Amino acid sequence: MMRIVVIGILVLSSHLTAEGQIGVGVRTGVGLTTMTAVKSEPLKVVAKPGASVGLFGEFGLISTEALSVMFVTEVGFEQKGFRYKDADGDWVSFGVDYIQMPLVVKLAIGKKRLRGTLEIGAFAATPINAFARNSYGEKDRGTLKNLTRYDVGAILSGGLEFKLGPGALFTTIRLAQGFVDPYGKKLDGYQVNIAPSISLGYVARFGKGKAVETAQREVTAVQEEIAEVVKTAEAISEAVLEPESQSEQTNAQELKVVSGPGNAQAAAATSDFGALIQLNKRFDAIADPEVDTTTRTVNATEVLNQFIGPDAVVILLKSGVVVDYYSISEFLRYIELNHFKYKITDREVDASGLMSQIRVHRID
Amino acid sequence: MKPRVILLLLSSFLFGADAQAQVNNSLDPERLKQNVKDFDSFLRRFNFREDPMGEPIKDTAYAYVKVAGTDKRINRRMVLPFLFNQELLLSKQQLCQQFMDQVLKEKRTLSFFDTDWYVTQQSTVSHKGAEQKVLFSLQIETYGELGSKFVICGLDAPFLLPSSPYNKDRLLHPASNETSFITLNAALEDGPHFRQYLPRTYEADALTALYMEVLNGNHIKYLHGNDEPQYHLLQIEGWALIVKHFIRSEGPAGWLIADLMRVTDAEKELYVRDVLNVRAERR
Amino acid sequence: MNKAVSTLMLLMLPALLHAQQLNLEEYEVKAFAEMALEKVNALSNNLTILCDKTETAEKKEATMMLALKLFIDDRQTVETSSLNSDEVKYERIGVYLNRLRTLPYKQVTVKWYDVQYVSKLKKGTDGKYYATITVFQEFTGFGPEGQILYRDHTQKNIDIVVDMQTTRIGDKEFESPTVKLGSIKVIQTK
Numbered sequence: 001m002m003r004i005v006v007i008g009i010l011v012l013s014s015h016l017t018a019e020g021q022i023g024v025g026v027r028t029g030v031g032l033t034t035m036t037a038v039k040s041e042p043l044k045v046v047a048k049p050g051a052s053v054g055l056f057g058e059f060g061l062i063s064t065e066a067l068s069v070m071f072v073t074e075v076g077f078e079q080k081g082f083r084y085k086d087a088d089g090d091w092v093s094f095g096v097d098y099i100q101m102p103l104v105v106k107l108a109i110g111k112k113r114l115r116g117t118l119e120i121g122a123f124a125a126t127p128i129n130a131f132a133r134n135s136y137g138e139k140d141r142g143t144l145k146n147l148t149r150y151d152v153g154a155i156l157s158g159g160l161e162f163k164l165g166p167g168a169l170f171t172t173i174r175l176a177q178g179f180v181d182p183y184g185k186k187l188d189g190y191q192v193n194i195a196p197s198i199s200l201g202y203v204a205r206f207g208k209g210k211a212v213e214t215a216q217r218e219v220t221a222v223q224e225e226i227a228e229v230v231k232t233a234e235a236i237s238e239a240v241l242e243p244e245s246q247s248e249q250t251n252a253q254e255l256k257v258v259s260g261p262g263n264a265q266a267a268a269a270t271s272d273f274g275a276l277i278q279l280n281k282r283f284d285a286i287a288d289p290e291v292d293t294t295t296r297t298v299n300a301t302e303v304l305n306q307f308i309g310p311d312a313v314v315i316l317l318k319s320g321v322v323v324d325y326y327s328i329s330e331f332l333r334y335i336e337l338n339h340f341k342y343k344i345t346d347r348e349v350d351a352s353g354l355m356s357q358i359r360v361h362r363i364d
Numbered sequence: 365m366k367p368r369v370i371l372l373l374l375s376s377f378l379f380g381a382d383a384q385a386q387v388n389n390s391l392d393p394e395r396l397k398q399n400v401k402d403f404d405s406f407l408r409r410f411n412f413r414e415d416p417m418g419e420p421i422k423d424t425a426y427a428y429v430k431v432a433g434t435d436k437r438i439n440r441r442m443v444l445p446f447l448f449n450q451e452l453l454l455s456k457q458q459l460c461q462q463f464m465d466q467v468l469k470e471k472r473t474l475s476f477f478d479t480d481w482y483v484t485q486q487s488t489v490s491h492k493g494a495e496q497k498v499l500f501s502l503q504i505e506t507y508g509e510l511g512s513k514f515v516i517c518g519l520d521a522p523f524l525l526p527s528s529p530y531n532k533d534r535l536l537h538p539a540s541n542e543t544s545f546i547t548l549n550a551a552l553e554d555g556p557h558f559r560q561y562l563p564r565t566y567e568a569d570a571l572t573a574l575y576m577e578v579l580n581g582n583h584i585k586y587l588h589g590n591d592e593p594q595y596h597l598l599q600i601e602g603w604a605l606i607v608k609h610f611i612r613s614e615g616p617a618g619w620l621i622a623d624l625m626r627v628t629d630a631e632k633e634l635y636v637r638d639v640l641n642v643r644a645e646r647r
Numbered sequence: 648m649n650k651a652v653s654t655l656m657l658l659m660l661p662a663l664l665h666a667q668q669l670n671l672e673e674y675e676v677k678a679f680a681e682m683a684l685e686k687v688n689a690l691s692n693n694l695t696i697l698c699d700k701t702e703t704a705e706k707k708e709a710t711m712m713l714a715l716k717l718f719i720d721d722r723q724t725v726e727t728s729s730l731n732s733d734e735v736k737y738e739r740i741g742v743y744l745n746r747l748r749t750l751p752y753k754q755v756t757v758k759w760y761d762v763q764y765v766s767k768l769k770k771g772t773d774g775k776y777y778a779t780i781t782v783f784q785e786f787t788g789f790g791p792e793g794q795i796l797y798r799d800h801t802q803k804n805i806d807i808v809v810d811m812q813t814t815r816i817g818d819k820e821f822e823s824p825t826v827k828l829g830s831i832k833v834i835q836t837k
Contacts, residue, residue: 113424309817311817311818312817313816313817313819313821318678318679318681319674319678320674320678321674321678321679323678323679323681323825323826324682324825324826325814325816326816327816327817333709333713334689334713337689337692337713338688338689338692338693340685340689362685396760401764402764402779402781404766476769488735509670510772510774511769511770511771511773511774512770512771512772513772587737588726588737589726589735592834611802611834
């Protein structure tokens with residue numbers, strides 16, 4: 001018994017480390033449980049009432065405005081069994097209590113507070129108690145020795161949930177169909193448990209759902225990746241290009257001395273990443289209101305020297321969308337006058353190694 | 365509960381204990397957020413798709429708005445009164461309440477692309493060298509996926525329709541039919557009195573007159589708008605609303621309901637014809 | 648043959664017209680709204696420079712050029728009304744910007760409040776998208792001793808238009824949607 005409880009806790013707690021929205025809930029229900037014969041003579045049994053209670057965990061897989069898909073595991077107590085008329089014509093109730101662990105995929109459909117739910121899955125169960133009760137109320141505790149020590153089956157349920165507080169109140173109609181004959185050792189033929197029930201419960205949900213990403217967000221994500229790569233290369237390049245300065249903060253004034261092809265630092269900057277990083281630093285200096293006019297002018301001249309001419313093209317992007325075009329000379333005036341911080345994401349270079357076109361996006 | 369009390373409670377709810385301190389600073393950022401900044405914003409707040417702080421509301425019956433650092437729960441019933449000009453709410457309290465009750469009961473919403481709403485723009489034009497005041501009435505026309513546009517549907521421009529008092533000597537005499545109406549020649553040359561040759565019930569349409577003036581290049585030029593436009597919303601059954609722009613340093617400001625009238629459909633027809641000067645079929 | 652060709656052209660015309668229509672996705676609308684706000688911010692910066700007597704004529708000239716490039720064309724108008732009078736001023740954008748250069752203050756500060764509102768972009772039947780940006784501004788003019796000579800608060804409603812444009816840079820031409828500023832209505836609030 002303890003082993004079962006421990007397994008249940010482990011199953012539920014695994015949700016706490018998963019990504020996506022998680023939920024923890026409790027369910028209680030009543031149903032009519034019976035047995036049905038499979039490939040044998042029909043049984044002369046009728047349904048008996050049974051109660052159930054369960055503790056479950058939800059793990060969000062997909063979450064959009066109108067649809068949520070979740071993976072649900074549960075540990076619960078289920079009463080199953082049947083009733084039959086004995087030889088004397090008296091009704092006898094035969095019950096088996098199970099610890100049941102369903103695993104289902106749950107869909108919650110709808111945009112409003114009230115949503116429809118659908119669950120499809122399977123369960124595994126083990127009997128923990130068996131009894132027989134006659135119509136006079138006399139109860140005889142049965143032995144588990146003659147019962148199959150496990151049951152597996154399928155679950156199908158549908159219902160409604162109503163958003164309340166951090167989670168939802170729900171009601172479902174569930175059908176659990178066993179595949180294993182629990183009484184194989186005792187009864188001829190092959191019979192299985194079948195247990196329709198109606199449940200009521202509450203689930204509390206936590207964490208942010210993982211929404212379906214649009215193509216546009218993918219583009220933005222790619223752009224952010226590029227910016228990250230450039231940043232990393234910047235950090236590496238700082239150690240290479242400015243060995244004297246161990247500080248992580250770039251001093252825009254220092255760029256004043258970076259000029260001319262004879263300069264060793266400029267030579268190092270001819271690498272692809274190096275060039276982009278230098279350019280971005282120069283853009284920062286030009287846009288910085290704290291930097292003096294002379295330094296800004298020097299940086300602007302150096303920038304222009306790296307392009308095929310003052311009419312080289314600058315393409316402005318917002319979230320991956322092309323929104324404007326400037327010539328490089330106009331663009332430098334634009335960022336200087338307005339103190340807008342832009343970074344390069346892409347460039348085209350001609351045969352002479354000079355840039356003919358760049359793509360930029362704003363970072364402040 | 366008396367509307368004045370409601371207003372005071374609403375004020376303290378939205379504008380907080382520092383309402384008095386904010387009175388003289390109309391450009392306080394928090395106050396600017398509360399302004400109903402344009403007509404689209406008015407529609408969104410009317411439909412409970414935007415809260416009184418200008419933040420969007422998703423499709424729920426309730427929303428939470430941050431006021432003075434705390435979250436307050438609001439619903440549409442609480443937010444609708446903020447779309448009224450305070451003077452109107454006080455002077456026509458019962459009427460406003462009836463209107464709000466109907467809107468809430470019917471879950472009535474407004475859309476920019478509804479029919480039966482109009483915008484009037486008081487303007488100054490120059491006509492033959494003289495400045496003239498004109499009231500344009502405009503309506504939105506939609507073309508599905510191709511977009512939409514405003515069209516001039518009515519005009520009040522008395523200078524385009526000079527009066528012509530009755531003159532007994534100007535007529536197509538009763539025997540004109542026997543001479544194949546040769547008298548039409550004289551009528552068409554009698555510009556200043558031409559009205560005398562038209563039916564008693566004839567009403568000239570200023571919009572058509574403007575059309576002809578513009579078509580013929582008759583020196584009519586738009587100079588500027590006088591004041592902000594006004595919106596006349598007739599699409600809610602049984603009601604007519606006028607929405608205007610209010611600039612003030614205290615209380616709700618921006619685009620608000622300035623007037624509210626209970627009207628029948630027949631009264632709406634008269635309003636469209638006589639106030640908005642729309643001669644075409646009401647749409 | 649000519650009749651056949653002209654008939655074909657007539658049939659094709661709606662399709663041709665449709666091909667020129669912009670159909671923006673939501674993320675594109677958002678991007679252009681962002682760019683429109685940036686242009687309005689740039690306009691604010693440009694206005695401050697134009698009003699500033701300490702700035703050089705050369706810088707003001709460059710600023711004028713950049714400011715005008717923000718607009719659809721130089722026929723856009725600025726309409727100014729006053730709370731205190733019925734006077735309505737109505738100027739072309741070039742004239743308005745030029746007038747700012749000649750204001751009689753030693754120094755000005757133009758403060759734009761951080762409440763910039765973009766209305767929903769609506770599609771016109773000409774295929775262009777239209778919206779309005781509302782900004783709130785405090786303008787202060789200072790005298791030679793640093794004293795406040797003038798202060799006003801205004802609300803500015805600025806038209807924005809997203810349209811397919813041909814941008815020429817050097818010998819290259821680019822055809823793509825761009826956002827430009829249109830007419831400006833200025834309402835004095837205090």
